[in-house]
Amino acid sequence: MYNAGKIIIGIVIFLALITAPFWYNFGKASTPPKLEIGTQEKQCVESKAFMQSSHMVLLDQWRDEVLRVGKRIYVNSAGKQYNMSLQNTCTKCHSSKTKFCDRCHTYLNVAPNCWDCHIAPKEQEKQAGRSDK
Amino acid sequence: MDETRRNFLKIAGLSVLGFGAKPVVDAVAGTGEPKFEKDPQALNGKRWAMVVNQKKCLNAKEGCKDCVLACNSAHNIPDFPNPKDEIKWIWQVKYENAFPGQENPYIDEYVKKSLKGLPFMVLCNHCDNPPCVRVCPVQATFRRPDGIVVMDYHRCIGCRFCMAACPYGARNLNWRDPRPFIKKENPEFPTRSRGVVEKCNFCSERLAVGKMPACVEACKDKALVFGDLEDPNSEVRELLRTQPSIQRKPQLGTRPQVYYIL
Amino acid sequence: MLEKALRGNKSYFAWIGFLLILVGMGFGFYLRQLGLGLGITGMSRDVSWGLYIGQFTFLVGVAASAVMLVLPYYLHNYKAFGKITILGEFLAVASVIMCLTFIVVDLGRPDRAFNVLLYPSPNSVLFWDMVVLNGYLFLNIFVGWTVLEAEAKSAPPPKWIKPFIYLSIPWAVSIHTVTAFLYAGLPGRGFWLTAIMAPRFLGSAFAAGPALLILICLFLRKYTRFDAGWQAIQSLSKIITYAMVLSVFFVLCELFTVYYSQIPEHMYHFTYLFVGFHGHSGLVPWMWASTILAAIALILLINPNTRNRTGTLAIGCASVFFSLWIEKGIALVLTGYIPSPLETITEYHPTLPEIGIVIGVWALGFLVLSILYKVALSVKLEAA
Numbered sequence: 159m160y161n162a163g164k165i166i167i168g169i170v171i172f173l174a175l176i177t178a179p180f181w182y183n184f185g186k187a188s189t190p191p192k193l194e195i196g197t198q199e200k201q202c203v204e205s206k207a208f209m210q211s212s213h214m215v216l217l218d219q220w221r222d223e224v225l226r227v228g229k230r231i232y233v234n235s236a237g238k239q240y241n242m243s244l245q246n247t248c249t250k251c252h253s254s255k256t257k258f259c260d261r262c263h264t265y266l267n268v269a270p271n272c273w274d275c276h277i278a279p280k281e282q283e284k285q286a287g288r289s290d291k
Numbered sequence: 292m293d294e295t296r297r298n299f300l301k302i303a304g305l306s307v308l309g310f311g312a313k314p315v316v317d318a319v320a321g322t323g324e325p326k327f328e329k330d331p332q333a334l335n336g337k338r339w340a341m342v343v344n345q346k347k348c349l350n351a352k353e354g355c356k357d358c359v360l361a362c363n364s365a366h367n368i369p370d371f372p373n374p375k376d377e378i379k380w381i382w383q384v385k386y387e388n389a390f391p392g393q394e395n396p397y398i399d400e401y402v403k404k405s406l407k408g409l410p411f412m413v414l415c416n417h418c419d420n421p422p423c424v425r426v427c428p429v430q431a432t433f434r435r436p437d438g439i440v441v442m443d444y445h446r447c448i449g450c451r452f453c454m455a456a457c458p459y460g461a462r463n464l465n466w467r468d469p470r471p472f473i474k475k476e477n478p479e480f481p482t483r484s485r486g487v488v489e490k491c492n493f494c495s496e497r498l499a500v501g502k503m504p505a506c507v508e509a510c511k512d513k514a515l516v517f518g519d520l521e522d523p524n525s526e527v528r529e530l531l532r533t534q535p536s537i538q539r540k541p542q543l544g545t546r547p548q549v550y551y552i553l
Numbered sequence: 554m555l556e557k558a559l560r561g562n563k564s565y566f567a568w569i570g571f572l573l574i575l576v577g578m579g580f581g582f583y584l585r586q587l588g589l590g591l592g593i594t595g596m597s598r599d600v601s602w603g604l605y606i607g608q609f610t611f612l613v614g615v616a617a618s619a620v621m622l623v624l625p626y627y628l629h630n631y632k633a634f635g636k637i638t639i640l641g642e643f644l645a646v647a648s649v650i651m652c653l654t655f656i657v658v659d660l661g662r663p664d665r666a667f668n669v670l671l672y673p674s675p676n677s678v679l680f681w682d683m684v685v686l687n688g689y690l691f692l693n694i695f696v697g698w699t700v701l702e703a704e705a706k707s708a709p710p711p712k713w714i715k716p717f718i719y720l721s722i723p724w725a726v727s728i729h730t731v732t733a734f735l736y737a738g739l740p741g742r743g744f745w746l747t748a749i750m751a752p753r754f755l756g757s758a759f760a761a762g763p764a765l766l767i768l769i770c771l772f773l774r775k776y777t778r779f780d781a782g783w784q785a786i787q788s789l790s791k792i793i794t795y796a797m798v799l800s801v802f803f804v805l806c807e808l809f810t811v812y813y814s815q816i817p818e819h820m821y822h823f824t825y826l827f828v829g830f831h832g833h834s835g836l837v838p839w840m841w842a843s844t845i846l847a848a849i850a851l852i853l854l855i856n857p858n859t860r861n862r863t864g865t866l867a868i869g870c871a872s873v874f875f876s877l878w879i880e881k882g883i884a885l886v887l888t889g890y891i892p893s894p895l896e897t898i899t900e901y902h903p904t905l906p907e908i909g910i911v912i913g914v915w916a917l918g919f920l921v922l923s924i925l926y927k928v929a930l931s932v933k934l935e936a937a
Contacts, residue, residue, distance in 0.1 A: 204325070225443050228435060229327040230499050242327075246479055274484035275444060277367075277476055375597035375899070384895060391896040392817055413895075422740050428679040429668040448668050449591070449661015452679050454601040458741020460894045464601060464661055466592035485590040486661030540894075543740040 191265045194257040202251070203234050214270070217244060244272060249279040256281060332501035337521035338438045339493055340548040341507075342530045343412050347514035351409065358412060359383065361509030365494070367482045369465075369472035378463040380491040381506050383410035389539060389551075406553060412515065414506075415440065415461040415491035416539060416547030423453035423462065432488070438548060439493045447487040454488060458543050462490045493517075520548070554698075554705060557931035558924045565927065572920040579913010582906040583658055591661055594907040599899035600890040602659070604883070604911050609655040611761070611882035612918070613686070613732045614754060616648035618762020619693065620725035621792050627718050633784040636933065637770060640781075642697035643925040644766060645725075649690040651918035656683075658910055678734045685728045692721040697925075705932045729754045736889065744822035744889045747810075753803040757877045759796035763789045764873040769926075771867055779930045790866055794854040797873050801847055804880075821896070826888045835900040836887060839879050846876035 202209050204216065220242040223229045232240045241247050252258045255278040263270065329335075351357075362368065362381045371377055386402045387394045389411040402408060417440045424434050431447040434440050454462045468485040476482070480496065483489050494504035502508070507515045518527035527550075530536075536550040561569075586593050596603040622641035625631035657663050674680045696717050703710040733754040736745035747753075767789055770781035811819045824830050826840050853859040853869035860866055892898050903911075 221445060223327045225441065225445075226433070227327065228437075228495070228499065229329050230333075231328040231330055233326040233328055235325050239328075241330075245481060271484070275481040277478050277481065280478075375595075376592055377598050379598075388895040388897060391894075426677050426679065426739070428674050428677040428683070429665075429672045430674050431668075446665070446668055446672065447662065448665045450656075450659070450679060451601045451661070452677070452735070455736075455742065455889070456739045458739075458894050460599070463598055464591065466594075466596070467590045484662075485592075488661070540741065545740060 191261040193261055194254055196251070196253045196258060199251045203232065203238075203240050203247075217272075220244070245276045253279045254281055255279060330500055334498045334501055334503075336437050336498075336519035338519060338548070339417065339498075340438070340518065340520045340527055340550065341414075341493075341504075342516040342518075342527050342536065342550045342552060344514045344516060344530065344534075345406055345409070345411060345551060345553040347512045348409055348412075349407055350512040351514070356383070357509045357511065358506035358515060361505040362491075364475060364477055365480060365497075365505040366492075367469075367473050367477050367480055369469035369482075370474060371467070371472050376466045378465065378469065378489065380463075380489075381412060381414040384413050386411055389413050390537070393537075402553070411551070412506075413459065413461070413539070414549060415493075416459055416545065416549045417491075417493055419546035419548060420544060422456040422458065422545060426452045426456040428452065435495075439495050440490075441492050441495055442487075442489055444481075444483055444487050444489065449486040449488065451488065458540050458545060459547070462488050464488050554702060554928050554932065555924075558927045560931075561927060565923075569920065569923060572916045572923065575916030576913050576920060579910050579916060582909035582913065585906055586658070586910065587663070591659075593904060595901050595903045596907075597899055597901065599893040599897065600887060600901040602886050602890070603901055604903045604907055605655045605659040607882045607886040608911055608914070609652050609659070610732060610754075610886060611878055612648045612652045612655070613729055614758030614877075614881060615762040615765060616645040616652065616686075616689065616693075617725045617729040617755070617758045618766075619645035620722055621759050621763050621789070621796075622766075623718065623725070624722055625788070627715075628722065631788070633782060633788055637766070637781045637785050637789075639697055639701055639929045639933075640769065640926065641762075641766060642693045643929060644762065644769075644922060645693045646690060646697065646925060647918045647922035648762075649686055649693070649728075650921050651914055652686055653690070654914045654917060658914065678731060678738060682728075682731045682735060685724065685731050689721070689724050689728050692717060692724055696721060697929075701929055701932055704936055707936060726755065729758050736885075741894045742889045743816070743818035743820075746819070747807060749803055749806055753800065753807070754881075756796055756800035756803050757881055760793050760800050760873050761877040761881075763793045763796070764870040764877075767793070767870045768867060768874070771863060773926075773930070777930065778934055786866075787861070790854065790860050790870070793870065793873060794851075794860065797847070797850055797854060800877070801851065821892050822888050825891050825898070826884055830892065831898055833891070833898045833900055835902070836884055836891075840884055843876045843879035843884065846872040846879070850876055 209216070220232065223232075224242050230242050232242045234240065249255070255273065359381055363370070366380060368378050368380060386399070417434075417438055419434075419438065421432075421434055421440050423432050424440060427433075428450060429446050429448055431443045432440065432453055433443070449464060451464055454464065465483050465485050465487055469482055473482060494502070494506075497504060504515075504517050507517045516526050516530055518525035520527060520531075522528065530552065531550060534552045536552050538547045538550055541547065594603060594605075619641040622634050622638045626634040626638045657666060660666055669680060669683055696714060699714050700710045730751045733751035736742070737747060737750035739745055767786055770786055770789075773779045774781065808823065811823050814820075821830055825833065826836050828834070829837050850869050850872035853865050853872065859869065887901050891900065
């Protein structure tokens with residue numbers, strides 16, 4: 159191999175750089191955020207496990223059904239009916255975007271742009287900011 | 292094929308299927324599959340259309356803008372100070388701007404004298420053959436089976452081909468972030484984000500829950516009439532049967548579905 | 554081969570540095586546009602496409618014009634173009650890159666640009682434009698690079714490249730035809746609604762592109778050791794002359810139809826463009842500049858005496874280029890919107906950030922062009 163020394167040093171620097179975040183957090187315990195659901199309601203539109211893993215899939219389905227198909231009522235697996243609306247259904251229970259949506263999204267470093275258009279519920283302490291991205 | 296390999300493929304295939312169908316499978320774990328339904332109260336039409344009865348608008352007091360204001364507040368339409376950035380779903384124009392090429396001195400006189408020089412209401416025509424839908428490269432704007440031409444703001448890339456294609460100037464781009472320019476937010480309806488195109492949606496969100504469009508409801512003079520053209524007993528059909536009407540630029544083959552009685 | 558772009562004299566690096574500064578400035582303005590939205594441009598509700606789409610349209614023509622070298626050289630074995638065909642192909646590459654960049658900077662939601670692939674819509678001309686432009690970019694990089702690589706090894710180009718070369722000929726025509734169809738198929742825009750749009754586009758493209766190429770060749774002859782050959786330049790200048798004559802003829806055809814038929818929706822736009830309409834005349838000086846430049850170009854190019862002299866040929870080519878840049882890069886897009894479908898007049902004035910972004914994209918194109926030409930010329934001079 160020509161220039162073996164330079165190449166190997168280069169590879170080492172490259173590996174160090176791309177794994178830097180991993181080393182940075184190594185050994186630190188990471189506690190998932192506690193979410194405040196903010197409702198007396200015991201049951202979401204689907205099971206907690208499903209909502210945790212797939213709420214984004216469900217919301218996309220809702221979006222397409224409402225906008226593109228023109229159906230606005232969701233009948234869940236238990237037969238209960240809901241108006242498919244992030245702004246008018248979800249946030250009626252999950253009344254704090256900052257303490258529910260944002261906490262987990264920030265923790266996971268995802269930035270969905272729902273709130274660029276959909277109006278977040280008014281919050282007591284301070285007006286909910288929007289992820290302007 | 293050797294037996295273990297066949298089994299492996301079966302399992303692999305099934306698991307791919309399983310991951311893809313996860314939401315469905317999860318849902319089935321309940322009592323039944325989730326379903327999507329229409330609101331039983333929804334107004335169902337086969338071909339929604341509007342008749343603008345300018346003769347009725349006569350009763351309006353000078354400067355009445357009830358329909359425009361109702362639309363603006365229902366749909367969180369921003370009020371930009373600079374006309375360059377303006378967003379308009381329904382708005383008022385002069386006769387010669389609504390019907391360019393169809394002016395002559397006598398109709399001008401008619402508009403001035405008999406129609407009191409009141410402005411004409413213009414909005415998206417929800418064409419049967421909409422050029423905006425034809426040109427959209429991502430199907431962000433499309434025509435529903437009931438004739439309403441709607442926008443999917445989640446998909447629009449802001450290329451503005453539809454704005455070039457619309458012969459009625461009915462489309463608007465959000466040149467800036469609209470939020471700071473919305474006077475009073477309607478918490479029931481979303482706003483739009485910077486960079487997407489928007490326009491009149493014939494209040495599809497209101498029809499879905501059994502309400503008439505906001506502009507129609509707001510007009511005290513009943514100058515705006517909304518209904519189903521496929522229904523021979525509808526009010527729109529009755530009006531079009533009994534009075535001569537015109538459309539904007541029908542010669543372009545767009546088959547606009549807003550009719551004007553003057 | 555790319556390493557050849559890393560070796561050069563002082564003025565080469567000064568030029569590259571200068572372009573990089575301009576690209577950086579354009580990018581800075583673009584970041585501002587990303588933050589604030591397209592509202593920082595001069596575009597408006599009525600004039601919803603502006604300089605960006607104008608430059609895009611003009612540059613599609615420059616890109617398509619490579620075919621004026623590829624066709625005689627590969628199809629008719631016209632040897633004189635042997636030295637400069639690669640320059641035509643690389644000019645096409647740089648132009649298409651500028652085109653695609655102009656499209657991206659024009660999008661309201663560039664973050665969603667890939668929706669065009671996620672939801673392919675064959676009924677949209679823009680979808681097809683994306684397909685043909687990317688295809689053309691690929692073809693020209695691929696063909697140009699392969700042929701040049703063979704030359705660097707002093708070998709004839711591989712046989713399998715031929716089908717790609719032949720394909721690039723109709724493909725060049727397709728990119729400008731499809732781009733014309735973006736405009737020519739819209740019912741409410743009388744200015745654009747003309748069947749002659751695609752031929753007109755091709756006519757002006759085959760004049761503007763080769764005109765730029767002649768200017769580049771003359772520059773290279775003066776300041777580098779590369780000589781395109783007088784015969785090649787002469788042939789190219791004849792192509793430009795015919796294309797320019799056709800281009801002007803097509804515009805005259807438009808003017809006849811519009812003014813003899815007297816149909817307002819078609820006529821008002823031309824009236825606005827040439828003499829002003831209802832007191833608005835923002836584009837009138839531009840259009841007359843374009844007309845005068847076209848006249849100068851025709852006089853200098855049709856007359857063999859002036860066409861055969863380097864100085865006058867250069868002036869003629871520059872006149873062609875700027876005349877058509879005004880016509881297509883500015884007037885064509887804007888006038889389609891003035892007057893608006895409601896027959897109101899909103900004029901358009903590009904803003905400083907918008908002009909900055911336009912300059913940045915052009916600089917990006919020239920950067921790509923300079924690097925590609927540096928490689929091509931190094932190979933050619935080494936082989937010679």
